[in-house]
Amino acid sequence: MQKNSKLAIVIAGVVAIALVAFFVTRSGSDSTTDTSKASGNLEIFTWWASGGEAAGLEGMTTEFTTQNPDLTFVNASVAGAAGVNAKGVLVSRMEAGNPPDTFQAHAGAELSSYVKAGQLEDLTELYKAEGWDKVFPADLIKTITTDGKIYSVPVNIHRANVLWWNPAAAAKAGITKAPGSLDEMIADMEKFKKVGIDGIALAGQGDWAIAHLFDYVLLASMGAEKFNGLWNGGTPWDGPEVSKAIDYLTKILSYGNSSKSLDWPDAGKLVTSGKAGFFIMGDWASSQWQSEGLVLGTDYTWAPGPGTDGIYQWLSDSFTLPVGAPNRAAGLAWLKVCGSLAGQDAFNPKKGSIAVRTDSDPSKYDAYLQAAMKSWKVDTLVGSTVHGVNYGNAGMAALNSAVGKFYIGGAKDKAGFVAGLVAAYDADKA
Numbered sequence: 001m002q003k004n005s006k007l008a009i010v011i012a013g014v015v016a017i018a019l020v021a022f023f024v025t026r027s028g029s030d031s032t033t034d035t036s037k038a039s040g041n042l043e044i045f046t047w048w049a050s051g052g053e054a055a056g057l058e059g060m061t062t063e064f065t066t067q068n069p070d071l072t073f074v075n076a077s078v079a080g081a082a083g084v085n086a087k088g089v090l091v092s093r094m095e096a097g098n099p100p101d102t103f104q105a106h107a108g109a110e111l112s113s114y115v116k117a118g119q120l121e122d123l124t125e126l127y128k129a130e131g132w133d134k135v136f137p138a139d140l141i142k143t144i145t146t147d148g149k150i151y152s153v154p155v156n157i158h159r160a161n162v163l164w165w166n167p168a169a170a171a172k173a174g175i176t177k178a179p180g181s182l183d184e185m186i187a188d189m190e191k192f193k194k195v196g197i198d199g200i201a202l203a204g205q206g207d208w209a210i211a212h213l214f215d216y217v218l219l220a221s222m223g224a225e226k227f228n229g230l231w232n233g234g235t236p237w238d239g240p241e242v243s244k245a246i247d248y249l250t251k252i253l254s255y256g257n258s259s260k261s262l263d264w265p266d267a268g269k270l271v272t273s274g275k276a277g278f279f280i281m282g283d284w285a286s287s288q289w290q291s292e293g294l295v296l297g298t299d300y301t302w303a304p305g306p307g308t309d310g311i312y313q314w315l316s317d318s319f320t321l322p323v324g325a326p327n328r329a330a331g332l333a334w335l336k337v338c339g340s341l342a343g344q345d346a347f348n349p350k351k352g353s354i355a356v357r358t359d360s361d362p363s364k365y366d367a368y369l370q371a372a373m374k375s376w377k378v379d380t381l382v383g384s385t386v387h388g389v390n391y392g393n394a395g396m397a398a399l400n401s402a403v404g405k406f407y408i409g410g411a412k413d414k415a416g417f418v419a420g421l422v423a424a425y426d427a428d429k430a
């Protein structure tokens with residue numbers, strides 16, 4: 001008898017614990033997506049501090065504050081160098097247990113760096129609640145998913161392999177059409193040089209923009225398949241394909257401006273002011289120039305990076321919910337705007353990128369972006385290395401520094417460069 005009552009007590013205890021656990025989990029999952037009571041500050045961390053980048057962010061902030069009047073937007077951006085500076089600050093903040101409520105990270109391996117470190121919350125419930133699994137491309141969702149869990153909300157797609165130039169400067173040099181290959185591009189740079197214009201604008205600050213140029217040259221010289229092999233061991237970094245790409249890079253760098261420390265908006269100004277011919281830069285250049293009052297098609301124009309027509313080298317800015325975010329509900333409220341149609345169509349036309357959502361309205365976008373929307377659907381897609389798709393934070397930092405060293409050293413030490421590239425691959429896989 002006594003034995004039975006003890007058993008009954010044990011069973012009652014187990015049932016009680018199970019019930020508590022059930023309700024705690026349920027209320028936990030409700031609060032996962034509930035932002036109705038969000039108030040206080042939203043601290044958002046980006047590297048979008050000025051020009052077209054700040055204009056894009058402002059477009060989405062306006063939407064956010066309209067939808068969330070009880071939340072105060074606190075912009076903790078760290079300017080410049082495509083996030084190289086910002087990521088340094090972010091990593092120390094995360095390590096010190098002081099995360100913002102949300103931060104910017106690229107889809108792909110860069111995002112995985114934070115996931116592996118256990119620093120991000122799983123957003124799968126939010127995707128289901130908002131129906132994003134139906135309006136975001138499945139292939140893109142794969143790049144932000146680890147072990148079946150989705151970890152960020154992508155706001156845009158940028159294209160990295162774009163050639164920009166100034167039609168007036170090109171006319172002066174006798175260039176009437178976009179070059180179609182690396183060799184044609186080099187021939188045109190020679191024409192610019194003959195009329196006293198630098199063949200290409202180079203932004204040496206923070207190394208990343210030279211690495212961005214190299215990422216494009218790798219793609220243009222070896223094609224998409226071999227390029228994809230660089231990130232999984234299929235194409236060796238010390239093999240003939242990379243050697244050929246380095247020779248192209250060396251030649252291209254020899255046509256660049258003499259200052260080696262420009263940030264990308266200043267290098268862009270060399271092009272729009274007619275001092276430099278070409279610029280290989282992501283399509284955020286276009287929004288930057290529009291924020292400076294310049295007109296697409298008149299003051300500057302574009303073509304796919306020579307030799308990469310039909311290939312879309314993509315990257316995607318996405319926002320996260322850090323574990324331990326001080327105002328979690330505010331972070332979630334921001335993510336809801338990031339994934340919404342209104343948020344994406346307010347942000348992207350100003351940021352110079354296309355929306356991730358497949359139901360975005362093309363009439364809100366300029367002629368370049370409408371063309372990009374079409375290409376994104378039909379082109380061969382490859383990732384951008386410098387903007388997070390192919391390498392995580394460690395590999396990217398090592399690649400940038402190898403390219404920077406080569407550039408600053410006068411593009412002479414090819415063997416040292418190859419060794420640095422091999423080391424970057426190893427750092428990524430470590």
Ligand code: GAL
Pocket residue numbers: 047048053080081082083106158282284315316317387
């Ligand atoms: C990239 C980012 C773009 C743009 C660019 C230049 O990494 O994805 O949105 O900001 O840097 O800063």
